[in-house]
Amino acid sequence: MPWAARRSHLGRRGLAIGIDIGGTKVAAGVVDAEGRVLAEARRSTPGADPRAVEQTIVELVDELSAEHRVASVGIGAAGWMDLDGGTVLFSPHLAWRNEPLRASLQKLLRRPVLLTNDADAAAWAEWRFGAGQGESRLVCVTLGTGIGGAMVMDGRVERGRYGVAGEFGHQIIFPGGHRCECGNRGCWEQYASGNALGREARQLVRTNSPEGRALLEKAGGTAENLTGAAVTALALEGDATSRELLADQGEWLGLGLANLAAALDPGMFVIGGGLCDAGELLAGPARESFAKNLTGRGFRPMAGIALAALGPRAGMIGAADLSRVSGRAHS
Amino acid sequence: MPWAARRSHLGRRGLAIGIDIGGTKVAAGVVDAEGRVLAEARRSTPGADPRAVEQTIVELVDELSAEHRVASVGIGAAGWMDLDGGTVLFSPHLAWRNEPLRASLQKLLRRPVLLTNDADAAAWAEWRFGAGQGESRLVCVTLGTGIGGAMVMDGRVERGRYGVAGEFGHQIIFPGGHRCECGNRGCWEQYASGNALGREARQLVRTNSPEGRALLEKAGGTAENLTGAAVTALALEGDATSRELLADQGEWLGLGLANLAAALDPGMFVIGGGLCDAGELLAGPARESFAKNLTGRGFRPMAGIALAALGPRAGMIGAADLSRVSGRAHS
Structure with a gap:
């Protein structure tokens, strides 16, 4: 592969989608390796039904990845995920209980997916790019x-x-x-x-x-x-x-x-x-x-x-970044 | 060095003295690599004067090292030590304030010395040898x-x-x-x-x-x-x-x-x-x-x-063990 193509390939690999699931809205963004949000989309949170939330996530990723080549997806939500980032143990605002959300989403999205607590995601973003560097x-x-x-x-x-x-x-x-x-x-x-x-x-x-x-x-x-x-x-x-x-x-x-x-x-x-x-x-x-x-x-x-420093996008930015670096930094 | 002598040398290297400085007494013990206390000695805490406490430590180490070959000394006390384990920032029961205790004790004892908080030492002992393994x-x-x-x-x-x-x-x-x-x-x-x-x-x-x-x-x-x-x-x-x-x-x-x-x-x-x-x-x-x-x-x-599981000797055992492993585990 010529050098220029490799650089461009690496650049594309650096993009991730971060999704912040709140009680009222689901916000998604394409985030680069420097924590910049390149594009955004949002939907109302479709009630507490896990299948409907999954569907909303799929729609948002489809919409954003039409314009950007995205390597991974990080999802932050209020609640507890297992240490492996694969299962929602409990989420107060959503009807998820021991929900193996990652496995089903990875199939639907055809990309590595990381689940994370929204506060963990926001903290990670502030440490990487914000007030806690x-x-x-x-x-x-x-x-x-x-x-x-x-x-x-x-x-x-x-x-x-x-x-x-x-x-x-x-x-x-x-x-x-x-x-x-x-x-x-x-x-x-x-x-x-x-x-x-x-x-x-x-x-x-x-x-x-x-x-x-x-x-x-x-x-x-x-x-x-x-x-x-x-x-x-x-x-x-x-x-x-x-x-x-x-x-x-x-x-x-x-x-x-x-x-x-x-x-x-x-x-x-x-x-x-x-x-x-x-x-x-x-x-x-x-x-x-x-x-x-x-x-x-x-x-x-x-x-x-x-x-x-990062305002309400901290959760989205952090979830995206954690999905990118999870192999080495989020244990 | 013949093999038998080297093994014996290594065995001796495995011994450390742990000293627990309390408000009323100073307890010291020779501790082996499995957390066993091989010998003990104690003195009354000689008031709050740093020089007098140093002198007591020297006496205890001299007494115990007459019978055992000891490679390092760990000292636990209520209070705050700096991250490096060299200086007492504050100790409620002793008149130590920003006291570079380690440097002066290493000279007197001619061995590596580690200062540690007594609760940290006890926790370490319980994790290594006690109820928290x-x-x-x-x-x-x-x-x-x-x-x-x-x-x-x-x-x-x-x-x-x-x-x-x-x-x-x-x-x-x-x-x-x-x-x-x-x-x-x-x-x-x-x-x-x-x-x-x-x-x-x-x-x-x-x-x-x-x-x-x-x-x-x-x-x-x-x-x-x-x-x-x-x-x-x-x-x-x-x-x-x-x-x-x-x-x-x-x-x-x-x-x-x-x-x-x-x-x-x-x-x-x-x-x-x-x-x-x-x-x-x-x-x-x-x-x-x-x-x-x-x-x-x-x-x-x-x-x-x-x-x-280790009772009142936990602080002594932990301080000794931390002085032995400090290079790799106590940061």
């Missing part, structure tokens, strides 16, 4: 409806003995506290997440306190419509009460990060997810609380707390 | 006056970015709760440790409740004399109140282990330290609480909870 002990925390978590250690996603490590959002930090979707009470994600922010705002509004007036207005007069995203938007517009609610979330965020630092001693935390749209309104109080709650402060180097 | 994701928790913690992952002690990982006892599980020596409130070790057990017993006795009579008697009529060890002894004799107090500790132990499992997903926990003299009176309630508080229970394999 070069860090030997990276902990990522994604603040969305709940908290997703993942660790990249010595250049590998650390997934634990059975592949379900990184569920930081379910550390109990307030025994007997708010009920969590996982069935426990007092989980961290009930105190620092988009859902927690929305809940606090709704409770405030329902007291009829004058503090809640701007929030109630933003919600069109109905407390039930108030979401974490609306509170964040109001805070960015300058509303003092919304900023206080965000600062509360930041305080709990910092306390949970201090717990993780006690156990894991990372060099850096990268914080991503929708709640981070608040930027320093969240990160500032989080850093203060982290510094106040970190055990051994003053006798140890302190991990940095950085905001994620 | 063969486990690829091992988490060890040592319940003494506080909680020591360590992880062995893929056959290496995981020490974090700066060498201070594993401080599980300082995860905050009850914000605003009991004051901790670390300056925070609500740390796990204030709810599951020998000190916590003693504090709870003293508080109970001070209420003058009839429930506390056996405890008060055990303490010779003075609540202040009551220790965790005394409560454990009474519980083993059958005292119902002491058993309840131990079960409370076990419940908090299980909750904290569930938090660690959410984050780390280990294959096994090994629980050691003085509080484990209570055996199943502690481990039983801990297992129940772990099963009740583990997020995702029912959808994941559950880590086992085993009692440590």
